[in-house]
Amino acid sequence: MRVTIRKIAEIAKVSRGTVDKVLNNRPGVSDEIRQKVKEIAEALDYKPNIIGKALAYQKKSVTIGVIIPLEENPFFEDIKKGIDAAHEELKDFGVKIDYQITKSLDAQEQYNVIKHFQAKGVSALAMAVINHDLIREAIDDMVDSKIPVVTFNTDIIGSKRMCFVGHDLVKSGKVAGELMGKLLNGKGKVAIITGSHNILAHNQRIDGFKKVMDEDFSDIKIVDIVENMDQDSISFERTLILLENIADLNGIYITGAGVSGACKALKFLGKAHEVKVISFDFVPETVNLVKEGIIDFTIGQDPFEQGYKPIKILAEYLFSGQYPEVNHIQTKIDIRVKENIDI
């Protein structure tokens, strides 16, 4: 049998309540007894039984606030599945989830939601964060008042958040670069279609890609970088122009959204299959284009895990005070082709 609080109490000749106070650093115990109990627990290698804790905690209940932007974004559906799965596992531990979906990517709106949660008194917060000073301050304020915050999908630099769950974006750009190199057998002309030069994630994906091209595929030239503002209509137009200007283009690397717009341009000019395409994520249009063989590779970031893990980490902390081992938990760089897109 494992060591229990009862056994420690017997040995120390105090009550179980007293042992509990010591082990959880609660006040109201003399230093002498505190010391003694600690030593015994140490010597016996006491580990609290989480089931016992959980049952006692049922009287309370713990709410984790979740902030997700833009309801319509299908990418966040998978994140939500991960959150719901974690919630299901933790339900019997009295964990509740309070979703707040922001309508914009506006820092002020996200700030207001954080403050709303703070006023309401959630026990912890998980959020796809906007990298803005206002938000950084709000997060630090939460953390200072003992409410842990975990970010997922997008991170905020220099804040007191507990950890971040998401891609190493530079690395995923490198993977894209390597795949492009293999597709072109090391030579040819490639264009990059990016969402916006103002979006950190897109720039990091470009940086990684370029790095691999420089180091490993010096015969592949990056001939153009086009912004599509993550919009299919703009993406279509500009890809069209791109393809007309550079008739012998061999590959297109798309860092963000607007994937189907770009592919439409390829189809329109009869260059689908001929020009290789690499994209990110698994939105339905992208999945279909992979199935059609127009997109060669799409690189996923394990959105399920990005939802699942933050909730588990926060629950672990709330129940046993344990911090995650690293402060950036990297989700898989998940390469998909036609034959494994559905698994």
Next chain:
Amino acid sequence: MRVTIRKIAEIAKVSRGTVDKVLNNRPGVSDEIRQKVKEIAEALDYKPNIIGKALAYQKKSVTIGVIIPLEENPFFEDIKKGIDAAHEELKDFGVKIDYQITKSLDAQEQYNVIKHFQAKGVSALAMAVINHDLIREAIDDMVDSKIPVVTFNTDIIGSKRMCFVGHDLVKSGKVAGELMGKLLNGKGKVAIITGSHNILAHNQRIDGFKKVMDEDFSDIKIVDIVENMDQDSISFERTLILLENIADLNGIYITGAGVSGACKALKFLGKAHEVKVISFDFVPETVNLVKEGIIDFTIGQDPFEQGYKPIKILAEYLFSGQYPEVNHIQTKIDIRVKENIDI
């Protein structure tokens, strides 16, 4: 608050013990009361609280037997990590793991281990199974005596096992085929190096590969299929001969072990990088060869999950009688290249 056994007892005007008997189909309750309690539970949508159950179960303890072949196989290290992770999560529920490592791939030995577990009285069994009649009978016998069995990594057909956790091997062969097609840009000569024509897994990986070649890459010819008996020395020799016979070979597809032997032959003849290579799994030699750029793609089968999931499924069943939703849980077909081999 959720509905508890206590609330049902109050409403039905019986004791909590009686409610417990009814809800768990234990004997010793009159039909009349049984009926009444069931109706109330139904009406209130009662769901047992797993924490309460778990705490009560602490008095007992549940042992899950695990059978893994061949200790030295590094592939099983990752499976073991998955098992250990699941065990860690379930420890406080009183779950214990009893490992038995078989020294051979002999059906008789595995049979003896199953019988050993049966005599010892484990509560459930997870195993990487040998597809043999003797084993099938032993498994069915276990299941008939209410001991659930989950298979992982390799399956046994037509048995009463609860479910299988592992790759769809034909599908993973298809993925390999698609990748080879992309590497060769749809044309060239490819050879297959397989472990043995007697191993079902290898044959299925060949079938999937061939199917994709036939359907999508008719300009790629499969020029030879070589057996290496999963051994590096044989693999080296026969790959050498292969490369000498077919001077303009463009790609090698390796279905099983002996990967480093084959690559050694490529290096020896100065054909590394020139001839494309696709392999399976992440044994250390393979990982290094991917990093060197000699293997272009290696396809993983998520060994961690193959260990983790069976234990979770069995625990779920033991604690709440729930069966998994499907009887083949497919693990990821996990494509790796140099840049994401370490994640």
Next chain:
DNA sequence: CTGAAAGCGCTTACAG
């Protein structure tokens, strides 16, 4: 500062 008691939801001998 310290301890005795009640309670979280469920199970299990045991007495009637």
Next chain:
DNA sequence: CTGAAAGCGCTTACAG
């Protein structure tokens, strides 16, 4: 067949 009581490991008012 049925119920009262004790117990799983931990926490929390409350009394002293």
